[in-house]
Amino acid sequence: MVTVGELLREWRKRRRMSQLDLALAADVSARHVSLVETGKSRPSADMVLRLAAQLDVPLRDRNRLLFAAGHAPRYRERPLTGCDLEAAHDAVVAVLRAHEPYPALVIDRRWNIVLTNDAVDPFFGDVDPELLKPPVNMVRLGLHPRGLAPKIVNFAQARAVIRARLSRQLAQAWDPELAALYDELLASDAGDDATTVPIESEIAIPMIIRHRGYDLKLFSTITTFGTPQDITLDEIAIESYYPADAQTAEIFRHLDVRATAG
Known part of the structure; x- marks a missing residue:
């Protein structure tokens, strides 16, 4: 199973951001970003969403990040005609x-x-x-x-x-x-x-x-x-x-x- 750290690293590289770039944007320490990416720290749901927001991750993939971190999905998917x-x-x-x-x-x-x-x-x-x-x-x-x-x-x-x-x-x-x-x-x-x-x-x-x-x-x-x-x-x-x-x-x-x- 892919870890939340691996997913965050993938999104960070896709956005061409360094760990320091992401840390500054999310107002956290670069060390904390590194610990999350290496799996040495399990981020809270709020932290996952904070990092995802700075990486401009789509809502569908934010749910995937939350699940990988052991949290419940936050966003629903409902039919437009519902x-x-x-x-x-x-x-x-x-x-x-x-x-x-x-x-x-x-x-x-x-x-x-x-x-x-x-x-x-x-x-x-x-x-x-x-x-x-x-x-x-x-x-x-x-x-x-x-x-x-x-x-x-x-x-x-x-x-x-x-x-x-x-x-x-x-x-x-x-x-x-x-x-x-x-x-x-x-x-x-x-x-x-x-x-x-x-x-x-x-x-x-x-x-x-x-x-x-x-x-x-x-x-x-x-x-x-x-x-x-x-x-x-x-x-x-x-x-x-x-x-x-x-x-x-x-x-x-x-x-x-x-x-x-x-």
Whole structure:
């Protein structure tokens, strides 16, 4: 069984912090950090959480640290659609609906789609039904040749952006399923991801989607819950898409993208 000290050392190295760095951030002695990592001192639950907070450890992994130290898990994982998270669910739905007619969706830590607004649906019209069977994965949907890939005009650029995001995510918190997704769709032909639009000319790297004869130029923003105390809320993000130029904004004002895709 992996000890709490081994887990803390792994997270500390992942965050590129020395024992002294962690000790100063957590307001404890470097010697105490060393004793915990070597198993010579059993940390209290509060100490585990203090160190985990400074290491920016996800809530799911904080529970693992607590268990390894002999303490009960502190954080619950409840379904977003359940009664316990009803207020949070309603808030997320309100954000999605308020963003229409622009697309917005909610993804979990493995990029599985949890919720969408109505503006997303038309873009799935030509997608292979097999890719729309739950859980629908946003990365696979976007990069698969029978998914949205044929609709993405700047596919190589969009693929490069997704690769960078997944790489950062895996560096921050390793996940075997996410790593398998990366290997399946992004690991090969990395050199083929060319940037065709100068980054300095954009407020954000856009995704250009061909829809009903129009080239819709969109950029995305990501919204997360602040200081969540539930694993589900800690791991979801709202991805909202906005028009990246005046032409796309004008098209959205006059085009009902919620109509059946053609």
